[in-house]
Amino acid sequence: MATIIEVARRAGVSAMTVSRVVNRSGYASAATRAKVEEAIAELGYVPNAVARQLRSKRSHTIALVVSDITNPFFTTIARGVEDAAATRGYAVMFANTDESEVEEIEYIRMLAQRQIDGVLLVPAGNSAAPFRFLESQEIPVVVIDRRVVSRKVDEVRCDSEAGAYELVRHLIGLGHTRIAVITGRRNISTSTDRVVGYERALREAGLPVSPELEAYDSFSLEGGYRQVNQILANGLKPTAIFATNNFLAFGALRALREAGMRIPDDVSLVTFDDLPVEWHDDPFITVLAQPAYELGRRATELLLARLDGGAATKRQVIVLPGELIVRRSSGPVPTDRV
Amino acid sequence: MATIIEVARRAGVSAMTVSRVVNRSGYASAATRAKVEEAIAELGYVPNAVARQLRSKRSHTIALVVSDITNPFFTTIARGVEDAAATRGYAVMFANTDESEVEEIEYIRMLAQRQIDGVLLVPAGNSAAPFRFLESQEIPVVVIDRRVVSRKVDEVRCDSEAGAYELVRHLIGLGHTRIAVITGRRNISTSTDRVVGYERALREAGLPVSPELEAYDSFSLEGGYRQVNQILANGLKPTAIFATNNFLAFGALRALREAGMRIPDDVSLVTFDDLPVEWHDDPFITVLAQPAYELGRRATELLLARLDGGAATKRQVIVLPGELIVRRSSGPVPTDRV
DNA sequence: CTGTTAGCGCCTTCAT
DNA sequence: ATGAAGGCGCTAACAG
Numbered sequence A, B: 001m002a003t004i005i006e007v008a009r010r011a012g013v014s015a016m017t018v019s020r021v022v023n024r025s026g027y028a029s030a031a032t033r034a035k036v037e038e039a040i041a042e043l044g045y046v047p048n049a050v051a052r053q054l055r056s057k058r059s060h061t062i063a064l065v066v067s068d069i070t071n072p073f074f075t076t077i078a079r080g081v082e083d084a085a086a087t088r089g090y091a092v093m094f095a096n097t098d099e100s101e102v103e104e105i106e107y108i109r110m111l112a113q114r115q116i117d118g119v120l121l122v123p124a125g126n127s128a129a130p131f132r133f134l135e136s137q138e139i140p141v142v143v144i145d146r147r148v149v150s151r152k153v154d155e156v157r158c159d160s161e162a163g164a165y166e167l168v169r170h171l172i173g174l175g176h177t178r179i180a181v182i183t184g185r186r187n188i189s190t191s192t193d194r195v196v197g198y199e200r201a202l203r204e205a206g207l208p209v210s211p212e213l214e215a216y217d218s219f220s221l222e223g224g225y226r227q228v229n230q231i232l233a234n235g236l237k238p239t240a241i242f243a244t245n246n247f248l249a250f251g252a253l254r255a256l257r258e259a260g261m262r263i264p265d266d267v268s269l270v271t272f273d274d275l276p277v278e279w280h281d282d283p284f285i286t287v288l289a290q291p292a293y294e295l296g297r298r299a300t301e302l303l304l305a306r307l308d309g310g311a312a313t314k315r316q317v318i319v320l321p322g323e324l325i326v327r328r329s330s331g332p333v334p335t336d337r338v
Numbered sequence C: 001c002t003g004t005t006a007g008c009g010c011c012t013t014c015a016t
Numbered sequence D: 001a002t003g004a005a006g007g008c009g010c011t012a013a014c015a016g
Helices: A004-011 A015-023 A030-043 A049-056 A072-087 A101-113 A129-136 A160-173 A189-204 A221-233 A246-258 A292-310 B004-011 B015-023 B030-043 B049-056 B072-087 B101-113 B129-136 B160-173 B189-204 B221-233 B246-258 B292-310
Strands: A061-066 A091-096 A118-121 A141-144 A154-158 A179-183 A214-216 A240-243 A268-272 A286-289 A317-320 A323-325 B061-066 B091-096 B118-121 B141-144 B154-158 B179-183 B214-216 B240-243 B268-272 B286-289 B317-320 B323-325
Touching (some): A004 A015, A004 A030, A049 B049, A061 A292, A091 B072, A101 A118, A141 A292, A160 A179, B101 B118, B160 B189, B160 B286, B160 B323, B214 B221, B221 B240, B240 B246, B292 B317
Parallel strands (some): A179 A214, A179 A240, A240 A268, A268 A286, B061 B091
Antiparallel strands (some): A286 A323
16 A cells, blocks of 8 residues: 555655656656656555545545335446446445435435535435535535426436326327326325326326326335235226336236236236346336436436536436337227226 | 534534544543534534545445446345445445456456445456455455455355256256256356356266357357357257356347247246346246345455454355246256157 | 645544 | 644645
């Protein structure tokens, strides 16, 4: 763990000269440069970024805070973030909140202590605490995937409302009129925005919007499972189900299978989020695929631009379109039920 | 971004006293403590971990370097790592090498600059460079998932040889005698260890081991696709295929489907690595599931133990068993080919 | 082109 | 129980 001083001594120059050579800042004669570089090689010197940070106030590190890295949607975002960060020389820390606002603020505090330059956040709820705190620490944030109410922070997300609208239009086009929606908690924008898109599609088609067909729970396998079981139990017999994320869809699938319902013969199923192509040999579910990698990449680029001094420019909200991919889980309404 | 000095001024004490209150080290009268805590709250003071690090030489941050966080096997490891690290107050940085030894060493250098306390590494190959470098920087490493030749580093992995043996035994039990194996590059231990287990199972059963039935390529969907196409082309007509990781299996699946082969009617398929239960409604492939989360957790605990001064204790190699899960992709040999 | 001085924010050490 | 001095490794600012 050689220091700059040792390198300087060995090369017979001052620490400042070594610094200049290492950072390619300022002048250095070819001869000096060579001597310094030799000393660096001999000692295996690696500059101490911590000391550097203390002076420069920049850690060249950002943090990615998601609900669960294990969800392939977030994994793919993470990959986009890491790739974009790496090309700019930034390191990435990551944290999982499990949709808990308590975990969220704790992590953000811990990360702030470590002097991260910026945060990419998938908010766990609509608490203002994380934003207030980050603002007080002058740490820029870019929100990914979700909207934040009444805050002037940058956002990069997919168009939930339009995506939901498209999916439901697709179902309506197939003749469905009783379409249930299963979604996440009410304090998450993706949860509610998708219901809004769903309702707009119904209204436009002159179909009734009934609260019994709208279920809210957590964005999880268990949530989807519970919601579908409840829907099946209440006797409303929808001919199609719209799951607002991938975990919900898998829970729905399980519940439907257990109930002996065939898809799409007995009921159609559509969902937000696709799985990476690598992961299914023969994709079955009709989805609204979100550009997860792009979301991560764009958010990172926006954040890094802020760090480069783009703080002055006004709030940016980047909304990317999703893509409807029609597969076999959505079909015409069962003839006996039209 | 208040500093300890500002807090001290506001509380009418010295910086040292604030430090003691913040760190619960040394004495402080209740009255002083209260004053300091009030000042901290008023100023929104957050201790600067960077300055702290500079003195203490400990960043309380570790790094996880994998080939691709997008592979659910590594994603799950990452989650295990993060959970274990968080409970101990450690932050985690992550990096993707894409199995490139060049990327690997570059990342490790970057992370070392940031004074990470330790590294969890899935080696991209069998280069000694990363280990030599980390040793020179006195940064402990724990290798995850793979073996490292001739290095005395800690390892936490699944038993590849035994797992492969089990999978192939299963196939042999179903009557298969011509079993092909498709695997990754030869410089990755999981790649070769699994072939060793495969061969042992064959030999024990008195079956021939033929090189034509062993294909090496990259641990990727494309690799699996290429290898199976080649196997189909060479006319050896195996009745079963053993894929040594999940990506290879999906590539194999694609190639088999395109060739019009039914599974398991025409050919059986088994693989290492399961997908998270969340994401397949009705799992189809017979797998040797690795305890990925546990791998990540155990490796992190071992690393943190090293950081706590366990450097003296001798090298540890933790090998966890995998679990054979028989599903529908493996069946008896087609009757016309026994 | 190169060196000197000073200080980033904190904590170890020693003093009171 | 509290404070003062000094330094971790580096680099901005200013000489020369």
